[in-house]
Amino acid sequence: MSFGGPQWPQEPQQQGQQGYGQQPGHGQQPGYGPQQPYGGPQGFGQPTDPQGFGQPTGQPNPFPGAPDPFPGAQGGGQTPDWGALAAASASRSRRKRWLLIGGGALATLAVGAIVATAVVTTNRNNDTAKNGGGDPTGAVSPTGTPTPEPTFSSVAPPPPPNPMDYISDPKKDKAPLTAEGLFPGKQMSMNKRSYKKGATSATTNCASVTQGGLGTVLKQNGCQRVLRATYVKDGVAITVGVAVFPSEAAAQKAKGQATGGIAPLVGAGVRDFCHATVCLRRANSIGRYAYFTQAGFADGKKVTKADKPVFQASDDLGTFAFNQIYARGRSQASAAAGAPGE
Template sequence: MSFGQGGPFEGPGGSTPNWEALAEESEARARRKRWLMIGGGAVAALAIAGIVAAAVISSGGSPDGGPTAKPAASGSAVVPDDKPSFPDVSVPPPPNPRDYISDPKKDTAPLTPATLFPQQTMVVGEHSYPRTATDAVTDCTAAAQGPLVSSLTHNGCRKLLRATYAKGGVAVTIGVAVFDSPAQAAAVMNEGKPNLKPLAGGGVPAEFCQGSKCLMTTNATGRYAYFTIAGFTSGKDVTASAPAAQQISRDGGGYAFTQISQRGKDQAAKAAEEQLKEARRKAGQTS
């Protein structure tokens, strides 16, 4: 039998195995097996290391169980958020100024000529008029004349304040009557009896609008009715061709409305400030 030339099992002459060749081949196989085992172990170690690293990243920890620092942006440092926190302050909506000139329970600020007419000069637009006299009466009929007397009495007038302003031979007296409700003030306005008594003094003579034709108006806002009487300080009649008297009459009415409205705004602003203080106090107690 013959197996061909050069195989490991053929010795010289083809009768006996070549043991040296067999030994070398066996050793080569053993070396290859060792390298395969080492390479497989390295691959397994790398795989295990990858699994551990993935677990560490997902849990935010480090392989040895210690804390890990998150990377910071280039040129920046990780700064702890140590800003103090404050509780939210819930502030109610601001009060309506008109409520304070409509409700006597809210309209509690001092009411005198000094608080209602504090400026020495009435300024309306480009026009200005020095103040010459003021007064206030609780008997409203003392500052009225004609049909206005009964209207004020019937509707329960509480107080009537007056101020006179004059310039260039014309003057206007403003009267502001105070009632318990807007309905009473509106009733006086709707009755159309603006017979306010003029207030002389401070350079305005007693002849001012006494026995002469003067311009008279009436209006109301909130619980206040307000009136004007305007004319010449000389006592002559006001006619259609008297623009100065007409102007001071309009300015007086506008000024009266502004002063009453400002009273409401001032009281509403003060109430809003008190509400904010109270809200902050409560927030401080609950923080």
């Protein structure tokens, strides 16, 4: 064994050479490796024999003529300075430790820089989201939590109110009803054809404003009120009368049973017409309202099938009455749709 410091390197014995400690003449068996020389560690690091035998200067070879028990250890030069070698090894170990410590510190700084960058980036993204410039898809909210996707109720919203419901049911048809409200303005225009408005009237005595058997029909079906207005255009006069009933069924029945006609309304520049002559009478209904028209020449001339202006005037006033009644229902439906609790 060695006495302090690293062990000397061992080399195998060469063939034909007796190993140290073997009996001569026992063949060429390999030696048992180098043995510690007598004298112990004395002379380590001392100047070597100038002859190169590897023995310390001033120390005789204890076995003259025997093979060198430490082949290769001396190398023909000075004995290695084992203390210097040990110091160099320790220096390398310290340098390696400093390199590891320095590398760890650099890695820590690099990780810190990455984390700081991530924090700065996150804060910048959050500021953008708070200012309304974030992702419009709502991927991340300003608080950093996922923005919930929009939800929709599985219950279908109720349909908007139907105007017909309001002009068919007296419990819903509560809007004020006047002749001037139903026939507003000083004239009426239909498809660029203008009609000047004459007199208007309203009464609860439905039969008093009719001709022939229409009064009886209105009374039998529960007529509550009749509103009239007269319009004139190019010598043709037309009176339209709107009768109000308690139900849609009553209005339809009155229309089907209609006979005679609505009495012409004179005044406001319109003289008597459709007396003792032939005029055009029509009847129709919408909701709980039935409307009737009587059209003829203002000078009393009889109306024939060839008198297209009279038929056109009757159509225009009938369409106007229909539109006005339906507009009444639409207005009440719109008001109900915007009212709370409806």
